[in-house]
Amino acid sequence: MKKTLLSAAIGAAILGAASAASAGTLQDVKAKGFVTCGASQGVPGFSNPDDKGEWSGIDVDYCRGIAAAVFGDPKKAKFVALSSKDRFPALQSGEIDVLTRNTTWTVSRDTSLGFNFRTVNYYDGQGFLVKKGLNVKSALELSGAAVCVQTGTTTELNLADYFKANNLQYNPVVFEKEADATSAYDAGRCDVYTTDQSGLYAMRLKLKNPDDNIVLPEVISKEPLGPAVRQGDDQWFDVVSWVHYAMVNAEEFGITSKNVDEMKTKGGPDVKRMLGNEEGTKIGTDLGLTNDWAYNVIKLVGNYSEVFERNVGPNTPLKIQRGLNALWNKGGLQYAPPIR
Ligand SMILES: N[C@@H](CCC(=O)N[C@@H](CS)C(=O)NCC(=O)O)C(=O)O
Numbered sequence: 001m002k003k004t005l006l007s008a009a010i011g012a013a014i015l016g017a018a019s020a021a022s023a024g025t026l027q028d029v030k031a032k033g034f035v036t037c038g039a040s041q042g043v044p045g046f047s048n049p050d051d052k053g054e055w056s057g058i059d060v061d062y063c064r065g066i067a068a069a070v071f072g073d074p075k076k077a078k079f080v081a082l083s084s085k086d087r088f089p090a091l092q093s094g095e096i097d098v099l100t101r102n103t104t105w106t107v108s109r110d111t112s113l114g115f116n117f118r119t120v121n122y123y124d125g126q127g128f129l130v131k132k133g134l135n136v137k138s139a140l141e142l143s144g145a146a147v148c149v150q151t152g153t154t155t156e157l158n159l160a161d162y163f164k165a166n167n168l169q170y171n172p173v174v175f176e177k178e179a180d181a182t183s184a185y186d187a188g189r190c191d192v193y194t195t196d197q198s199g200l201y202a203m204r205l206k207l208k209n210p211d212d213n214i215v216l217p218e219v220i221s222k223e224p225l226g227p228a229v230r231q232g233d234d235q236w237f238d239v240v241s242w243v244h245y246a247m248v249n250a251e252e253f254g255i256t257s258k259n260v261d262e263m264k265t266k267g268g269p270d271v272k273r274m275l276g277n278e279e280g281t282k283i284g285t286d287l288g289l290t291n292d293w294a295y296n297v298i299k300l301v302g303n304y305s306e307v308f309e310r311n312v313g314p315n316t317p318l319k320i321q322r323g324l325n326a327l328w329n330k331g332g333l334q335y336a337p338p339i340r
Helices: 004-022 025-032 058-071 086-094 152-167 178-186 198-203 234-253 260-266 269-274 293-300 305-309
Strands: 035-037 077-081 113-116 122-123 128-129 145-150 170-175 192-196 213-215 222-226 228-230
Touching: 004 305, 025 058, 035 058, 035 086, 058 077, 058 234, 058 293, 058 305, 077 086, 086 228, 122 228, 128 152, 128 198, 145 152, 145 228, 152 192, 170 178, 178 192, 178 198, 192 198, 192 228, 198 213, 234 269, 234 293, 234 305, 260 269, 269 293
Parallel strands: 035 077, 145 170, 145 192
Antiparallel strands: 113 228, 122 222, 128 192, 128 213
């Protein structure tokens, strides 16, 4: 009995020390005056710098949403470009406050790497890009192919699993940098390029002749993409999660960046509550923010639909349909718990 109590006490002390070591990100972010987000080195529509170093993308807007929630200013977001391999050490070491970069939520990242995931800002799955000239209609015809793939990703393992499960041979051509993988594929060093389907649509735009390439119909994995934070910092985890939920709830309520001022005074009780317009509310202060945090996210960055349409939707070069990323009541998986 004594031994059990003692080990419980030691366990609690270790846990306490671990949380103390990594807690306080919200305070740190407020003190330095900006949030540092891990981005990719360039995935159009998701996180992509232009020639002037201006970032855009659905993941970039997530980070700007966090800045809007914390500071009332989306410009207080800084981006660090990270390869697939470098993104995890950057989060572990504290170089970045949050990883907002097409990262798949898996059990090993959630446990042995020491991260926490909760929201999925883009539901995806892995696919294959091939040259039309190959005359391949299905991934099952790819036996013997040379496949370009980026290291440090879930992609590598899914690729191995899929070819093994279907008794197909392949030659992996592995790159650390996405740009090298893309140019190798473009130069004909591989027959196939594989990554998340979102990544395939994005990379295709970078090829010499995008229209000469097709995405095969097979989706071989689940890739729930969302932000990761370090374990042991519940408050920061909550802030990062609720920014996404605010965007999704806003879409569900029909609140947009254009009508949010009107909705704040004329909306129903749940809309007013979410936007901080309720007598004696603690809807934001309990999160460590101001009560108008969700208002700021919507006003300054937009609801989930606005962010999706602006970065990856049918009217952008990526031309992606909502699909799995439609709201739960429109046949998709985007579902946010209530803000109340
Ligand atoms: N979702 C997968 C793959 C993510 C990934 O890193 N994809 C590559 C290919 S699209 C990428 O983003 N490369 C850009 C870079 O390394 O900067 C994962 O989390 O492992």
